[in-house]
Amino acid sequence: MSPTPQERRAARHQAGPDKPAVRRGPSGGRKKPITVDAIVSTAFAIIEAEGYEALTMRRLAVALETGPSSLYAHVVNKEDLDELLIGRLCAEIELPEPDPSRWREQLVGVCTRLRDQYLRYPGISRAALAAAPSNLDTLRVSEGLLAIVLAGGVEPQVAAWAVDSLTLYVNAHTLEVSVANSRLRRADDGWVVSRDDMLRRFAALPETFPHTRRYAAQLTAGTTADRFHFTINLMIDGLPRTGQAT
Structure with missing residues (x-):
């Protein structure tokens, strides 16, 4: 049985470094692997250039040159991504x-x-x-x-x-x-x-x-x-x- 969103979120705090997803297809080996860190960094780049309202899972998938379904192996949904974004900013606060x-x-x-x-x-x-x-x-x-x-x-x-x-x-x-x-x-x-x-x-x-x-x-x-x-x-x-x- 697939883990629930809550279980996947909880596992992120316990499993250590995020494992990159395997890229498939002819260009798979040339693209950077998809990780939570890569997803969050790309999301910030979109927000910085276009504003938060421009950030959607589909827009993020396009920027990462993948399909939206690939993102859900690492991020449960948009709300989960929001939590990761705020967490990244808070991590830098002394x-x-x-x-x-x-x-x-x-x-x-x-x-x-x-x-x-x-x-x-x-x-x-x-x-x-x-x-x-x-x-x-x-x-x-x-x-x-x-x-x-x-x-x-x-x-x-x-x-x-x-x-x-x-x-x-x-x-x-x-x-x-x-x-x-x-x-x-x-x-x-x-x-x-x-x-x-x-x-x-x-x-x-x-x-x-x-x-x-x-x-x-x-x-x-x-x-x-x-x-x-x-x-x-x-x-x-x-x-x-x-x-x-x-």
Whole structure:
């Protein structure tokens, strides 16, 4: 009986290096063998060049000069591939040893590194949304974040939900940046307006929007990085702590 998708995913963590699939046909000997690593690397190349939305199993098979069925010997489905992609990015994130005296700084640092990883590949954070992490490399980052929050004296249940909220915000932030950048690259980039345009639009609003008109400068101030760090720090500042760490 063939192994279930769950068994195949579990085996990937235990079986050691991925065994390459044998290429058949006249050109089989000239092509690089298909491995999980080759599949993931090729998927990243597609995302980097065309965006995450362009990545499908069929598109990936074409890039690897094989048929979609060949990929399923290594990757269970698109969701499994998504998990591998996020795992590869998380594997490159350096995690600090939790320090109760520096936990806030450490938390911001890890979230920033995760943001930067996602921004390397347009739209890649879609792969992390609505997915419970099970990849060991992804779980390593979640484990590191949880350890840092706990070192700050935050009660375990609050710490667990805080990690979920922080990673969800990083995912949403990077997705919004990717969508905005994609629109800017298209010919119809009028959908993404400049700050000056926004100020003019707010100034032209009717008097039923008094606060938006009065505080237009504040509403449009700051870079995406400014807003990212503001929100991360705002979330951290709102965490109730029971310990003595500062």
